[in-house]
Amino acid sequence: MSDNELGRFLRARREAVGPEQAGLPAGLRRRTPGLRRAELATLAGISVEYLTRLEQGRDRNPSAQVLGALADALQLTLQERLLLRRLTKEAHDGDPLVCAAAPPLSRTARPTVRAVLDRLEPAPAAVINWVGDVIAHTSGHARLFGPLGALDGEPPNLLRHLFTDERARTAYPDWDRVADETVARLRHEVPLRDPYVADLAEELTITAGAEFADRFADLSAVPRRVGSRRVAHPEVGQLRLLYETLALPEDGQWVVVHLPADDATAAALDRLAGRRPGALRAVADTG
Numbered sequence: 248m249s250d251n252e253l254g255r256f257l258r259a260r261r262e263a264v265g266p267e268q269a270g271l272p273a274g275l276r277r278r279t280p281g282l283r284r285a286e287l288a289t290l291a292g293i294s295v296e297y298l299t300r301l302e303q304g305r306d307r308n309p310s311a312q313v314l315g316a317l318a319d320a321l322q323l324t325l326q327e328r329l330l331l332r333r334l335t336k337e338a339h340d341g342d343p344l345v346c347a348a349a350p351p352l353s354r355t356a357r358p359t360v361r362a363v364l365d366r367l368e369p370a371p372a373a374v375i376n377w378v379g380d381v382i383a384h385t386s387g388h389a390r391l392f393g394p395l396g397a398l399d400g401e402p403p404n405l406l407r408h409l410f411t412d413e414r415a416r417t418a419y420p421d422w423d424r425v426a427d428e429t430v431a432r433l434r435h436e437v438p439l440r441d442p443y444v445a446d447l448a449e450e451l452t453i454t455a456g457a458e459f460a461d462r463f464a465d466l467s468a469v470p471r472r473v474g475s476r477r478v479a480h481p482e483v484g485q486l487r488l489l490y491e492t493l494a495l496p497e498d499g500q501w502v503v504v505h506l507p508a509d510d511a512t513a514a515a516l517d518r519l520a521g522r523r524p525g526a527l528r529a530v531a532d533t534g
Contacts, residue, residue: 250304251303251304251338252334252337252338253301253304253307253331253334253335253337253338254301254302254303254304256330256331256334257298257301257302257317257321258302260321260323260327261281261282261284261287261302261321262280262281262282263280263281264281264282264321264322265280265281265282266281266282266286268322269282269286269290269320269322271286284298284299284302287317287320287321290320291313291316291317291319291320292316293313293316293317297313304338307335307338308335308338309335311448311449311450311452311453311460312452312460314331314332314335314452314453315452315453315455315456315457315459315460316456316457317331318331318453318454318456319456319457325411325454328453328454328455328456329454331453332449332450332453332454335453352376352377352378352443352499353376353382353498353499353500354376354380354382354402355382355383356374356382356383356498356500357498360374360383360495360498360500360502361383363502364383364384364385364502365385367385367387367504368385368386368387369385369386369387369516369517369520369522370385370387370504370505370506371384371385371387371388371390371391371392371488371504371505371516372384372385372387372388372502372503372504372505373385373388373392373502373503374495374500374501374502375405375500375501375502375503376498376499376500377433377436377437377441377443377444377499377500378404378406378433378437378443378444378447379404379405379406379407379429379432379433379447380402380403380404380405381397381398381402381403381404381405382402382500384398386520387516387519387520388505390516390519390520391478391480391486391505391516391519394480394481394482395408395414395415395418395478395480395481396408396412396414396415396418397415397418399412404447405429406429406430406433406447406451406459407451409422409425409426409429410426410451410454410455410458410459411451411454411455417479418478418479418480419476419477419478419479420477420479421476421477425476426458426462427462427468428468428470428471428474430459430462430463430465430468431462431468431469431470431471432470433447433448433463434463434465434468434470435468435469435470436470437499448463451463471492472491472492472494473489473490473491473492474489474490475487475488475489475490475508476488476489476490476505480515480519482519483515483516483518483519484515486507486512486515486516487507487508487509487511487512488505488506488507488508488512489505489506489507489508489530490503490504490505490506491503491504491506506529506530507528507529507530508529508530509529510529512529513528513529
């Protein structure tokens, strides 16, 4: 195996993308297929010299922002972006170690918190840790969000679902606003310089590209603890929900509860739960 797998991958993908695919004129007398280095460098916002060093293996530690920009310019699939990240890690001698002084990231909910979830049935409610992992949830939450793909993964993660699962675009008609709010929480309501957030942000900068990276860099976005959300559910149709966020500061976790914002949504959630109409009641949206 070559010791420059990262460079070989970048060059192979560059040569596989035609100029028309990238929105460029085809031109004449192309000695090699695909994009020229100068064209890819321009699309990704980096210098030709730096791209040359990457392809030749003379630089093996590109930033996540550079990789995300290259992935966007090369129109990589999610699987190709994951491979790009793995090749970069391997070229740089593996993943960085998590800082020993960082507070531990909990992926379990305390028994008393789980007992609170039990009392919230049949409402959709979940416990989320500070990197967006769904670590516990009600059966009502599973019925609502499971069919959307939001509970896939081990553990399920809100940000990975939003930015790397195409089903999320269909599930949230206001996807841009949901993405803004979710990234704002990751950016502002976590420990400073947290290594777990840094690792997730690096991953998503590569796998999701500018759509995540630009939001993560935006310090003006303010996280919200309450709000409304529209969901297009594959089984019961359009839903309008309100959400409340209850902080568990000692655990670095939040309980997020969704409630129906109108009678039609309340009836739809009852149908999902197989309960008689009226088990959930609509809450007036005063926001």
